[in-house]
Amino acid sequence: MLEIRSLSKSFGGVKATDNVSLDFADGSLTAVIGPNGAGKSTFFNLITGALRPDAGQILLNGVDMAGKTPPEIVRHGIGRAFQVASIFPSLTVEETMLAAVCADQRRAGVMHRRFPLAETRDRAEHAMELLGLANKRNRTAATLSHGDQKLLDIALALVLEPEVLLLDEPTAGMGTEERWRMIDKVRELWEKQKITVVFIEHDMDIVFKIAPKIVVLCYGRILATGTPDAIRSNDAVIEAYLGSEDRAGAVA
Ligand SMILES: Nc1ncnc2c1ncn2[C@@H]1O[C@H](COP(=O)(O)OP(=O)(O)O)[C@@H](O)[C@H]1O
Numbered sequence: 001m002l003e004i005r006s007l008s009k010s011f012g013g014v015k016a017t018d019n020v021s022l023d024f025a026d027g028s029l030t031a032v033i034g035p036n037g038a039g040k041s042t043f044f045n046l047i048t049g050a051l052r053p054d055a056g057q058i059l060l061n062g063v064d065m066a067g068k069t070p071p072e073i074v075r076h077g078i079g080r081a082f083q084v085a086s087i088f089p090s091l092t093v094e095e096t097m098l099a100a101v102c103a104d105q106r107r108a109g110v111m112h113r114r115f116p117l118a119e120t121r122d123r124a125e126h127a128m129e130l131l132g133l134a135n136k137r138n139r140t141a142a143t144l145s146h147g148d149q150k151l152l153d154i155a156l157a158l159v160l161e162p163e164v165l166l167l168d169e170p171t172a173g174m175g176t177e178e179r180w181r182m183i184d185k186v187r188e189l190w191e192k193q194k195i196t197v198v199f200i201e202h203d204m205d206i207v208f209k210i211a212p213k214i215v216v217l218c219y220g221r222i223l224a225t226g227t228p229d230a231i232r233s234n235d236a237v238i239e240a241y242l243g244s245e246d247r248a249g250a251v252a
């Protein structure tokens with residue numbers, strides 16, 4: 001269970017996260033939406049430790065993550081996708097996965113066990129299968145399509161077996177068809193892995209179709225939370241979106 005309590009973060013005079021409290025139940029799938037600059041990425045950056053909160057708590061199973069370093073937070077079970085392809089462009093998909101599992105095993109001290117390699121291969125294989133990358137295992141990261149590079153980012157987060165997975169706009173920069181392929185994968189891995197998934201997404205068609213729960217942020221605050229139907233008919237949400245030109249009509 002991930003519980004956010006009175007979380008706040010300001011940049012100069014801007015309250016990017018303003019006294020946010022939210023619960024994410026174990027195994028839930030939640031979309032975070034909101035106009036540009038609403039504080040969505042900041043909210044994720046606080047949870048993963050990339051940013052330090054000014055105030056508030058981030059409780060994972062009762063343990064406060066606020067003030068911990070990103071590696072410590074990953075070890076506690078909160079994962080996020082990074083841009084792997086740009087970090088290790090010349091490694092193949094399989095090599096990338098194996099390297100990630102090895103690093104995790106070394107950290108956890110299991111290399112002292114007698115047969116760590118079988119486990120290494122199994123974990124890497126499982127993550128590649130889940131994201132549909134097994135048949136591209138010998139391709140180098142740099143030669144993958146944009147969509148497959150993103151899937152590799154998610155596979156790398158998953159290989160560390162997180163309890164909570166945070167995805168900041170996993171469909172960014174994709175065409176319509178690629179978007180749906182990505183989001184179907186996200187939904188599939190959520191169903192199969194039974195982990196808690198929270199994703200930021202600006203395509204309303206996607207959000208309303210796949211997220212059982214939606215959180216709307218605006219000026220760093222929670223404007224509304226609820227089911228797609230409740231959010232679609234929420235006056236404050238409609239007003240916030242109609243006030244932002246590029247989103248006009250998006251939730252109507
Ligand atoms: N590192 C930073 N330094 C200064 N201001 C920031 C920083 N990160 C975010 N902000 C500001 O905080 C607000 C929320 O930004 P962000 O969380 O990126 O919004 P979103 O992801 O919803 O578009 C914006 O006003 C943005 O300019």
Ligand SMILES: [Mg+2]
Binds near residue numbers: 040042
């Ligand atoms: Mg953002």
